[in-house]
Amino acid sequence: MLRIGIVGGGVSGLAAAVALRSVGHAPEVFERAPQIQEVGSGLTLWANATRVLRELGALDDCLERSHRIDDFHLQHASGRMLMRIPIEAFATHAVAMHRADLQAALVRRLPAGMVMTQQQCLGIREDASGVYLQLAAGERGPFDVVLGADGVRSCIRSYVRGADEPLSYRGYTIWRGVAQVDARQPVQSAISETWGLGHRFGILPLGGGRVCWYATANARQPKTTRLEDRQATILALVDGWHDPVQSLVAATPSEAILEHATYDRVVRAGWSRGAVALVGDAAHPLTPNLGQGACLALEDAVVLGRLLIGVQGREAVHGALRRFEQMRLPRVRAMARRCRWLGALGQWEDPRANFLRLQAVKVIPGALFTRTSRAIQSFAADQVAPFRPL
Ligand SMILES: Cc1cc2nc3c(=O)[nH]c(=O)nc-3n(C[C@H](O)[C@H](O)[C@H](O)COP(=O)(O)OP(=O)(O)OC[C@H]3O[C@@H](n4cnc5c(N)ncnc54)[C@H](O)[C@@H]3O)c2cc1C
Numbered sequence: 001m002l003r004i005g006i007v008g009g010g011v012s013g014l015a016a017a018v019a020l021r022s023v024g025h026a027p028e029v030f031e032r033a034p035q036i037q038e039v040g041s042g043l044t045l046w047a048n049a050t051r052v053l054r055e056l057g058a059l060d061d062c063l064e065r066s067h068r069i070d071d072f073h074l075q076h077a078s079g080r081m082l083m084r085i086p087i088e089a090f091a092t093h094a095v096a097m098h099r100a101d102l103q104a105a106l107v108r109r110l111p112a113g114m115v116m117t118q119q120q121c122l123g124i125r126e127d128a129s130g131v132y133l134q135l136a137a138g139e140r141g142p143f144d145v146v147l148g149a150d151g152v153r154s155c156i157r158s159y160v161r162g163a164d165e166p167l168s169y170r171g172y173t174i175w176r177g178v179a180q181v182d183a184r185q186p187v188q189s190a191i192s193e194t195w196g197l198g199h200r201f202g203i204l205p206l207g208g209g210r211v212c213w214y215a216t217a218n219a220r221q222p223k224t225t226r227l228e229d230r231q232a233t234i235l236a237l238v239d240g241w242h243d244p245v246q247s248l249v250a251a252t253p254s255e256a257i258l259e260h261a262t263y264d265r266v267v268r269a270g271w272s273r274g275a276v277a278l279v280g281d282a283a284h285p286l287t288p289n290l291g292q293g294a295c296l297a298l299e300d301a302v303v304l305g306r307l308l309i310g311v312q313g314r315e316a317v318h319g320a321l322r323r324f325e326q327m328r329l330p331r332v333r334a335m336a337r338r339c340r341w342l343g344a345l346g347q348w349e350d351p352r353a354n355f356l357r358l359q360a361v362k363v364i365p366g367a368l369f370t371r372t373s374r375a376i377q378s379f380a381a382d383q384v385a386p387f388r389p390l
Contacts, residue, residue: 001026002308002317005133005143007121007156009036011099012280012297013149014106017114018056019305029110030135032120036107040099041176041258042204042212044069044191044291045298047090048379052298053105054092061105066097067207071190074361079242082195082361085369090377096191096204096212098178102294121150124159124276131275145308145317146276149297152263154282160273167263169222170287170340172347174260175234176214177252178206181244187211194245195357198349199237201245213248218347222261230257262287264340267333272321275314279304283325284332289342292335292376299379303327335376 002025006013009031017027045053045062053059070093074083087094107115123134130142148156157164181187187205194201204212215234225233231254238245264287271278280297307320307327348354 002144002311003130003142004028005030005131005140005146006149007133007146008148008150008154008280008282009033009103009115009117010149010151010280010297011102011106011294012282012300013147014103014110014115015052015056015298015301016147016149016279016304018058018106018109019301020308021110021114022056023305023309025308027114028140029115030119030121030133030140031115031117034118036103036115036117037100039258040103041178041214042096042206042210043099043102043294044094044096044204045102046094046292046295046373047088047092047377049295049298050092050095051090051379052295052302055302056106056109056298058105058109059092061108062097062102063095065101065105065207066095067189067205069094069096069191073188073190073192075192075194075242076358077194077196077238077241079194082358083366083369084190085366085373088370088374088377094377096206098206098210098212099294121155124156126274126276144275144314145321147304148276148278148282149280150282152281152285154278156276157278157282160276160278161270165265167265167285170262170264170343171220172216172218172262172343173223173225174214174216174262174288175225175230175257176212176260177249177257178210178212179248179251181209181211181248181251185209188244193346194241195346195354196238196241197351197354198347200346201238201241203244203248211244211248213245213252215249216262216347218349219261225259227257228254230254230259262343264336267329267336269325269329271325271328272318275317275321277304277321277324283328284336286332286336287339287343289339289346290335290376292339296332296335299331300324300328331379338372 004027120136131146132141198218202214279300
Protein backbone atom coordinates (compact mmCIF):
# COMPACT_ATOMS: atom_id res chain seq x y z
CA MET A 1 0.00 0.00 0.00
CA LEU A 2 1.41 3.40 -1.01
CA ARG A 3 0.99 6.50 1.19
CA ILE A 4 -0.04 9.23 -1.21
CA GLY A 5 -0.20 12.94 -0.39
CA ILE A 6 -2.44 14.92 -2.75
CA VAL A 7 -2.13 18.71 -2.79
CA GLY A 8 -5.45 20.27 -3.87
CA GLY A 9 -9.03 19.20 -3.32
CA GLY A 10 -10.48 20.21 -6.69
CA VAL A 11 -11.84 17.75 -9.25
CA SER A 12 -8.45 16.20 -10.00
CA GLY A 13 -7.33 15.81 -6.37
CA LEU A 14 -10.64 14.33 -5.21
CA ALA A 15 -10.98 12.00 -8.20
CA ALA A 16 -7.39 10.82 -7.77
CA ALA A 17 -8.08 10.10 -4.10
CA VAL A 18 -11.16 8.03 -4.98
CA ALA A 19 -9.28 6.13 -7.70
CA LEU A 20 -6.16 5.48 -5.61
CA ARG A 21 -8.10 4.37 -2.57
CA SER A 22 -10.12 2.04 -4.78
CA VAL A 23 -6.98 0.20 -5.82
CA GLY A 24 -5.78 -0.26 -2.25
CA HIS A 25 -3.57 2.77 -1.58
CA ALA A 26 -3.82 5.31 1.24
CA PRO A 27 -4.33 8.82 -0.15
CA GLU A 28 -4.71 12.01 1.92
CA VAL A 29 -5.91 15.26 0.34
CA PHE A 30 -4.60 18.64 1.55
CA GLU A 31 -6.78 21.56 0.41
CA ARG A 32 -5.98 25.16 1.28
CA ALA A 33 -9.60 26.43 1.24
CA PRO A 34 -11.62 26.36 4.48
CA GLN A 35 -14.05 23.96 2.83
CA ILE A 36 -14.34 22.00 -0.39
CA GLN A 37 -15.27 24.83 -2.68
CA GLU A 38 -18.90 25.79 -3.00
CA VAL A 39 -17.77 28.33 -5.56
CA GLY A 40 -17.60 27.62 -9.23
CA SER A 41 -20.18 27.27 -11.84
CA GLY A 42 -21.57 24.72 -14.27
CA LEU A 43 -19.47 22.18 -16.12
CA THR A 44 -20.14 19.99 -19.10
CA LEU A 45 -19.06 16.45 -18.37
CA TRP A 46 -18.86 14.57 -21.65
CA ALA A 47 -19.16 10.81 -22.01
CA ASN A 48 -15.43 10.35 -21.38
CA ALA A 49 -15.94 11.94 -17.94
CA THR A 50 -19.21 10.22 -17.04
CA ARG A 51 -17.62 6.91 -17.90
CA VAL A 52 -14.88 7.67 -15.37
CA LEU A 53 -17.50 8.71 -12.80
CA ARG A 54 -19.14 5.34 -13.29
CA GLU A 55 -15.81 3.60 -12.69
CA LEU A 56 -15.34 5.66 -9.54
CA GLY A 57 -18.82 4.71 -8.31
CA ALA A 58 -20.00 8.33 -8.35
CA LEU A 59 -22.14 8.39 -11.50
CA ASP A 60 -25.57 7.72 -10.00
CA ASP A 61 -25.01 10.42 -7.41
CA CYS A 62 -24.02 12.87 -10.17
CA LEU A 63 -26.95 11.95 -12.40
CA GLU A 64 -29.37 12.97 -9.66
CA ARG A 65 -27.95 16.48 -9.75
CA SER A 66 -27.33 17.04 -13.43
CA HIS A 67 -28.96 17.61 -16.78
CA ARG A 68 -28.47 15.16 -19.62
CA ILE A 69 -27.08 16.73 -22.81
CA ASP A 70 -28.63 15.48 -26.05
CA ASP A 71 -28.01 18.39 -28.42
CA PHE A 72 -25.60 21.23 -28.97
CA HIS A 73 -26.89 24.35 -30.75
CA LEU A 74 -24.69 26.97 -32.36
CA GLN A 75 -26.64 30.20 -32.83
CA HIS A 76 -26.29 33.68 -34.23
CA ALA A 77 -26.87 36.63 -31.88
CA SER A 78 -30.24 37.10 -33.59
CA GLY A 79 -31.22 33.59 -32.51
CA ARG A 80 -30.82 32.06 -35.98
CA MET A 81 -29.71 28.45 -35.73
CA LEU A 82 -26.29 27.97 -37.35
CA MET A 83 -25.81 24.34 -36.48
CA ARG A 84 -27.67 21.69 -34.54
CA ILE A 85 -25.44 18.81 -33.47
CA PRO A 86 -27.01 15.78 -31.82
CA ILE A 87 -24.77 14.44 -29.06
CA GLU A 88 -24.03 10.84 -29.81
CA ALA A 89 -25.13 8.28 -27.25
CA PHE A 90 -22.33 6.38 -25.55
CA ALA A 91 -22.54 3.85 -22.72
CA THR A 92 -22.75 6.81 -20.37
CA HIS A 93 -24.28 10.14 -21.38
CA ALA A 94 -22.89 13.65 -21.37
CA VAL A 95 -24.30 15.86 -18.62
CA ALA A 96 -24.08 19.42 -17.39
CA MET A 97 -23.79 19.90 -13.63
CA HIS A 98 -22.59 22.30 -10.99
CA ARG A 99 -18.95 21.92 -10.00
CA ALA A 100 -19.90 21.96 -6.32
CA ASP A 101 -22.23 18.97 -6.87
CA LEU A 102 -19.50 17.04 -8.68
CA GLN A 103 -16.97 17.71 -5.93
CA ALA A 104 -19.51 16.76 -3.24
CA ALA A 105 -20.24 13.47 -5.04
CA LEU A 106 -16.52 12.65 -5.09
CA VAL A 107 -16.09 13.58 -1.41
CA ARG A 108 -18.96 11.20 -0.57
CA ARG A 109 -16.87 8.36 -2.04
CA LEU A 110 -14.14 9.00 0.53
CA PRO A 111 -14.06 8.21 4.25
CA ALA A 112 -14.32 11.15 6.67
CA GLY A 113 -10.95 12.68 7.44
CA MET A 114 -9.28 11.76 4.15
CA VAL A 115 -9.80 15.28 2.79
CA MET A 116 -8.29 17.96 5.02
CA THR A 117 -9.13 21.61 4.50
CA GLN A 118 -7.25 24.75 5.58
CA GLN A 119 -4.02 22.97 4.64
CA GLN A 120 -2.05 25.26 2.39
CA CYS A 121 1.03 23.64 0.92
CA LEU A 122 4.02 25.98 0.84
CA GLY A 123 6.71 23.62 -0.34
CA ILE A 124 7.96 20.11 -0.71
CA ARG A 125 11.11 18.13 -0.01
CA GLU A 126 12.18 14.61 -0.86
CA ASP A 127 14.83 12.45 0.82
CA ALA A 128 15.61 8.75 1.11
CA SER A 129 12.67 8.20 3.47
CA GLY A 130 10.07 9.70 1.11
CA VAL A 131 8.41 12.99 0.17
CA TYR A 132 7.38 15.62 2.76
CA LEU A 133 4.82 18.37 2.34
CA GLN A 134 5.54 21.66 4.05
CA LEU A 135 2.11 22.88 5.03
CA ALA A 136 1.30 26.16 6.73
CA ALA A 137 0.36 24.09 9.81
CA GLY A 138 3.59 22.04 9.80
CA GLU A 139 5.29 19.26 7.88
CA ARG A 140 3.47 16.05 6.82
CA GLY A 141 5.03 12.88 5.50
CA PRO A 142 6.82 10.83 4.51
CA PHE A 143 4.71 9.91 1.47
CA ASP A 144 5.62 7.35 -1.17
CA VAL A 145 3.97 9.53 -3.82
CA VAL A 146 2.87 13.17 -3.90
CA LEU A 147 0.44 14.48 -6.50
CA GLY A 148 0.24 18.15 -7.40
CA ALA A 149 -3.49 18.59 -8.07
CA ASP A 150 -3.27 22.24 -7.16
CA GLY A 151 -4.57 23.79 -10.34
CA VAL A 152 -3.40 26.23 -12.92
CA ARG A 153 -1.09 28.16 -10.55
CA SER A 154 0.34 25.00 -8.99
CA CYS A 155 3.12 25.35 -6.44
CA ILE A 156 4.04 21.67 -6.88
CA ARG A 157 4.65 22.39 -10.56
CA SER A 158 7.55 24.68 -9.60
CA TYR A 159 9.12 21.80 -7.65
CA VAL A 160 8.63 19.36 -10.52
CA ARG A 161 9.69 21.63 -13.39
CA GLY A 162 11.87 24.32 -11.80
CA ALA A 163 11.80 27.65 -13.65
CA ASP A 164 8.85 27.17 -15.99
CA GLU A 165 7.49 29.25 -18.84
CA PRO A 166 4.66 31.52 -17.71
CA LEU A 167 0.97 30.88 -18.37
CA SER A 168 -0.14 32.17 -21.79
CA TYR A 169 -2.93 34.73 -21.79
CA ARG A 170 -5.26 34.00 -24.74
CA GLY A 171 -6.79 37.45 -25.20
CA TYR A 172 -10.29 37.25 -23.73
CA THR A 173 -12.26 37.34 -20.51
CA ILE A 174 -14.93 34.81 -19.55
CA TRP A 175 -17.72 35.55 -17.10
CA ARG A 176 -19.84 32.74 -15.67
CA GLY A 177 -23.02 32.67 -13.65
CA VAL A 178 -25.83 30.36 -12.57
CA ALA A 179 -29.35 31.75 -12.85
CA GLN A 180 -32.20 30.23 -10.91
CA VAL A 181 -35.27 30.22 -13.14
CA ASP A 182 -38.77 29.04 -12.36
CA ALA A 183 -38.34 25.25 -12.28
CA ARG A 184 -41.90 24.84 -13.62
CA GLN A 185 -41.10 26.78 -16.79
CA PRO A 186 -39.63 24.81 -19.69
CA VAL A 187 -35.91 25.51 -20.03
CA GLN A 188 -34.12 24.75 -23.30
CA SER A 189 -32.76 21.24 -23.01
CA ALA A 190 -29.84 21.64 -25.46
CA ILE A 191 -26.62 23.31 -24.49
CA SER A 192 -25.88 26.21 -26.80
CA GLU A 193 -23.30 28.76 -27.81
CA THR A 194 -24.20 32.01 -29.53
CA TRP A 195 -21.70 33.95 -31.62
CA GLY A 196 -21.47 37.71 -31.85
CA LEU A 197 -18.51 39.82 -32.96
CA GLY A 198 -15.78 39.19 -30.40
CA HIS A 199 -18.36 37.89 -27.92
CA ARG A 200 -19.89 34.52 -27.21
CA PHE A 201 -22.67 33.48 -24.89
CA GLY A 202 -23.16 29.90 -23.75
CA ILE A 203 -26.09 28.25 -21.98
CA LEU A 204 -25.94 25.00 -19.98
CA PRO A 205 -29.10 23.84 -18.20
CA LEU A 206 -28.06 22.14 -14.95
CA GLY A 207 -31.46 20.74 -13.89
CA GLY A 208 -33.70 21.86 -11.02
CA GLY A 209 -34.30 25.25 -12.66
CA ARG A 210 -30.61 26.18 -12.54
CA VAL A 211 -29.10 27.44 -15.77
CA CYS A 212 -25.40 28.10 -16.10
CA TRP A 213 -24.30 30.68 -18.64
CA TYR A 214 -21.02 32.17 -19.80
CA ALA A 215 -20.15 35.28 -21.75
CA THR A 216 -16.85 36.27 -23.35
CA ALA A 217 -15.22 39.51 -24.47
CA ASN A 218 -11.86 40.23 -26.08
CA ALA A 219 -9.35 42.19 -24.01
CA ARG A 220 -5.78 42.87 -25.09
CA GLN A 221 -4.56 42.63 -21.51
CA PRO A 222 -6.06 40.60 -18.65
CA LYS A 223 -8.40 42.96 -16.83
CA THR A 224 -10.82 42.85 -13.94
CA THR A 225 -14.31 44.32 -13.77
CA ARG A 226 -15.52 45.57 -10.39
CA LEU A 227 -17.80 42.98 -8.82
CA GLU A 228 -20.76 45.34 -8.68
CA ASP A 229 -20.37 46.28 -12.38
CA ARG A 230 -20.24 42.78 -13.84
CA GLN A 231 -23.92 42.28 -14.56
CA ALA A 232 -24.30 45.70 -16.25
CA THR A 233 -21.11 45.14 -18.28
CA ILE A 234 -22.38 41.84 -19.67
CA LEU A 235 -25.91 43.13 -20.28
CA ALA A 236 -24.39 45.88 -22.44
CA LEU A 237 -22.36 43.31 -24.42
CA VAL A 238 -25.40 41.16 -25.22
CA ASP A 239 -27.86 43.99 -25.81
CA GLY A 240 -30.40 42.84 -28.42
CA TRP A 241 -29.34 39.18 -28.35
CA HIS A 242 -31.94 36.43 -28.57
CA ASP A 243 -33.90 35.06 -25.62
CA PRO A 244 -33.08 34.00 -22.97
CA VAL A 245 -29.60 35.57 -23.06
CA GLN A 246 -30.52 38.90 -21.42
CA SER A 247 -32.91 37.36 -18.91
CA LEU A 248 -30.33 34.84 -17.65
CA VAL A 249 -27.81 37.59 -16.98
CA ALA A 250 -30.49 39.76 -15.39
CA ALA A 251 -31.43 36.86 -13.08
CA THR A 252 -27.85 36.56 -11.78
CA PRO A 253 -26.73 39.03 -9.11
CA SER A 254 -23.53 40.86 -10.03
CA GLU A 255 -21.73 39.55 -6.94
CA ALA A 256 -22.39 35.95 -8.02
CA ILE A 257 -20.77 36.39 -11.44
CA LEU A 258 -17.30 34.87 -11.76
CA GLU A 259 -14.69 36.46 -14.00
CA HIS A 260 -11.64 34.72 -15.48
CA ALA A 261 -8.96 35.96 -17.83
CA THR A 262 -8.35 33.01 -20.16
CA TYR A 263 -4.97 31.31 -19.76
CA ASP A 264 -3.47 28.00 -20.78
CA ARG A 265 -0.05 26.49 -21.28
CA VAL A 266 1.51 24.79 -24.24
CA VAL A 267 1.47 21.22 -22.95
CA ARG A 268 5.04 19.98 -22.49
CA ALA A 269 6.62 16.80 -21.24
CA GLY A 270 7.97 16.74 -17.67
CA TRP A 271 5.05 16.05 -15.32
CA SER A 272 6.98 14.19 -12.67
CA ARG A 273 10.17 14.41 -10.66
CA GLY A 274 10.94 11.29 -8.68
CA ALA A 275 7.85 10.38 -6.69
CA VAL A 276 6.11 13.73 -7.29
CA ALA A 277 3.72 14.09 -10.24
CA LEU A 278 1.26 16.64 -11.61
CA VAL A 279 -2.35 15.91 -12.51
CA GLY A 280 -5.28 17.95 -13.87
CA ASP A 281 -4.78 21.65 -14.53
CA ALA A 282 -1.42 21.62 -12.73
CA ALA A 283 -0.09 19.42 -15.54
CA HIS A 284 -2.19 20.67 -18.47
CA PRO A 285 -4.38 23.78 -18.12
CA LEU A 286 -6.59 24.22 -21.21
CA THR A 287 -8.80 27.04 -22.35
CA PRO A 288 -12.39 25.99 -21.66
CA ASN A 289 -13.54 25.88 -25.29
CA LEU A 290 -14.24 22.15 -25.42
CA GLY A 291 -15.47 21.92 -21.82
CA GLN A 292 -12.85 19.23 -21.22
CA GLY A 293 -10.53 20.43 -18.41
CA ALA A 294 -12.36 18.67 -15.61
CA CYS A 295 -13.11 15.70 -17.89
CA LEU A 296 -9.38 15.24 -18.49
CA ALA A 297 -8.71 15.59 -14.77
CA LEU A 298 -11.13 12.71 -14.19
CA GLU A 299 -9.43 10.64 -16.88
CA ASP A 300 -6.04 11.35 -15.26
CA ALA A 301 -7.34 9.92 -12.00
CA VAL A 302 -8.38 6.54 -13.34
CA VAL A 303 -5.35 6.13 -15.59
CA LEU A 304 -3.06 6.86 -12.65
CA GLY A 305 -5.08 4.58 -10.38
CA ARG A 306 -4.74 1.77 -12.85
CA LEU A 307 -0.99 2.29 -13.36
CA LEU A 308 -0.37 2.19 -9.62
CA ILE A 309 -2.25 -1.07 -9.01
CA GLY A 310 0.04 -3.29 -6.95
CA VAL A 311 3.03 -0.96 -7.35
CA GLN A 312 5.58 -1.00 -4.51
CA GLY A 313 9.07 0.45 -4.19
CA ARG A 314 10.70 3.62 -5.32
CA GLU A 315 11.82 2.60 -8.80
CA ALA A 316 8.44 1.08 -9.65
CA VAL A 317 6.67 4.25 -8.47
CA HIS A 318 8.94 6.48 -10.56
CA GLY A 319 8.38 4.26 -13.59
CA ALA A 320 4.58 4.31 -13.16
CA LEU A 321 4.56 8.10 -12.95
CA ARG A 322 6.64 8.38 -16.10
CA ARG A 323 4.34 5.94 -17.85
CA PHE A 324 1.35 8.04 -16.75
CA GLU A 325 2.76 11.03 -18.56
CA GLN A 326 3.56 9.01 -21.67
CA MET A 327 0.01 7.71 -21.82
CA ARG A 328 -1.65 11.06 -21.25
CA LEU A 329 0.54 13.51 -23.13
CA PRO A 330 -0.57 12.94 -26.76
CA ARG A 331 -4.29 13.13 -25.95
CA VAL A 332 -4.02 16.12 -23.65
CA ARG A 333 -1.71 18.01 -26.01
CA ALA A 334 -4.07 17.52 -28.95
CA MET A 335 -7.02 18.66 -26.83
CA ALA A 336 -5.18 21.80 -25.66
CA ARG A 337 -4.38 22.77 -29.26
CA ARG A 338 -7.96 22.25 -30.34
CA CYS A 339 -9.28 24.31 -27.43
CA ARG A 340 -6.94 27.19 -28.25
CA TRP A 341 -7.89 27.13 -31.91
CA LEU A 342 -11.64 27.01 -31.17
CA GLY A 343 -11.29 29.89 -28.71
CA ALA A 344 -9.48 32.03 -31.27
CA LEU A 345 -12.14 31.28 -33.90
CA GLY A 346 -15.01 31.95 -31.50
CA GLN A 347 -13.55 35.36 -30.56
CA TRP A 348 -13.19 36.72 -34.12
CA GLU A 349 -14.49 40.28 -34.15
CA ASP A 350 -13.77 41.44 -37.69
CA PRO A 351 -17.10 41.49 -39.61
CA ARG A 352 -15.51 40.08 -42.79
CA ALA A 353 -13.90 37.26 -40.86
CA ASN A 354 -17.22 36.67 -39.17
CA PHE A 355 -18.97 36.45 -42.56
CA LEU A 356 -16.48 33.77 -43.65
CA ARG A 357 -16.95 31.95 -40.36
CA LEU A 358 -20.72 31.84 -40.85
CA GLN A 359 -20.34 30.61 -44.44
CA ALA A 360 -17.92 27.92 -43.29
CA VAL A 361 -20.35 26.71 -40.66
CA LYS A 362 -22.98 26.26 -43.38
CA VAL A 363 -20.79 24.00 -45.51
CA ILE A 364 -18.93 22.01 -42.85
CA PRO A 365 -20.72 18.69 -42.60
CA GLY A 366 -22.15 17.87 -39.18
CA ALA A 367 -20.47 14.46 -39.58
CA LEU A 368 -17.08 16.15 -39.10
CA PHE A 369 -18.15 17.42 -35.69
CA THR A 370 -19.59 14.05 -34.80
CA ARG A 371 -16.31 12.35 -35.70
CA THR A 372 -14.25 14.78 -33.65
CA SER A 373 -16.62 14.54 -30.74
CA ARG A 374 -16.47 10.74 -30.89
CA ALA A 375 -12.68 10.79 -30.70
CA ILE A 376 -12.90 12.98 -27.61
CA GLN A 377 -15.70 11.20 -25.84
CA SER A 378 -14.84 7.57 -26.53
CA PHE A 379 -11.92 7.77 -24.15
CA ALA A 380 -9.74 4.67 -24.10
CA ALA A 381 -12.12 2.27 -22.49
CA ASP A 382 -9.34 -0.32 -22.41
CA GLN A 383 -7.33 1.91 -20.07
CA VAL A 384 -10.14 1.89 -17.58
CA ALA A 385 -11.61 -1.58 -17.98
CA PRO A 386 -9.72 -3.48 -15.28
CA PHE A 387 -10.38 -0.76 -12.76
CA ARG A 388 -12.98 -1.66 -10.13
CA PRO A 389 -13.95 0.66 -7.29
CA LEU A 390 -14.24 -0.65 -3.72
C1 LIG B 1 -14.52 29.50 -17.47
C2 LIG B 1 -14.21 28.02 -17.34
C3 LIG B 1 -15.14 27.08 -17.77
C4 LIG B 1 -14.86 25.72 -17.67
N1 LIG B 1 -15.78 24.82 -18.12
C5 LIG B 1 -15.50 23.50 -18.07
C6 LIG B 1 -16.45 22.52 -18.52
O1 LIG B 1 -17.56 22.85 -18.94
N2 LIG B 1 -16.10 21.20 -18.46
C7 LIG B 1 -14.89 20.79 -18.00
O2 LIG B 1 -14.61 19.58 -17.99
N3 LIG B 1 -13.97 21.69 -17.57
C8 LIG B 1 -14.25 23.02 -17.59
N4 LIG B 1 -13.34 23.93 -17.13
C9 LIG B 1 -12.03 23.46 -16.66
C10 LIG B 1 -12.07 22.94 -15.26
O3 LIG B 1 -12.65 23.90 -14.40
C11 LIG B 1 -10.67 22.62 -14.77
O4 LIG B 1 -9.97 21.93 -15.76
C12 LIG B 1 -10.73 21.76 -13.53
O5 LIG B 1 -11.37 22.47 -12.50
C13 LIG B 1 -9.34 21.38 -13.09
O6 LIG B 1 -9.41 20.75 -11.85
P1 LIG B 1 -8.13 20.70 -10.92
O7 LIG B 1 -8.56 19.93 -9.73
O8 LIG B 1 -6.95 20.23 -11.68
O9 LIG B 1 -7.84 22.21 -10.53
P2 LIG B 1 -8.71 23.21 -9.64
O10 LIG B 1 -10.14 23.02 -9.89
O11 LIG B 1 -8.13 24.56 -9.87
O12 LIG B 1 -8.42 22.75 -8.15
C14 LIG B 1 -7.18 23.01 -7.53
C15 LIG B 1 -7.38 22.96 -6.03
O13 LIG B 1 -6.12 23.07 -5.39
C16 LIG B 1 -6.22 23.98 -4.30
N5 LIG B 1 -4.88 24.52 -4.08
C17 LIG B 1 -4.19 25.34 -4.91
N6 LIG B 1 -2.98 25.63 -4.38
C18 LIG B 1 -2.90 24.95 -3.21
C19 LIG B 1 -1.89 24.84 -2.19
N7 LIG B 1 -0.72 25.48 -2.32
N8 LIG B 1 -2.15 24.07 -1.12
C20 LIG B 1 -3.33 23.40 -0.99
N9 LIG B 1 -4.33 23.48 -1.91
C21 LIG B 1 -4.11 24.24 -3.01
C22 LIG B 1 -7.24 25.00 -4.77
O14 LIG B 1 -7.83 25.69 -3.68
C23 LIG B 1 -8.24 24.11 -5.51
O15 LIG B 1 -9.25 23.63 -4.67
C24 LIG B 1 -13.61 25.29 -17.16
C25 LIG B 1 -12.69 26.24 -16.71
C26 LIG B 1 -12.99 27.59 -16.79
C27 LIG B 1 -11.97 28.60 -16.29
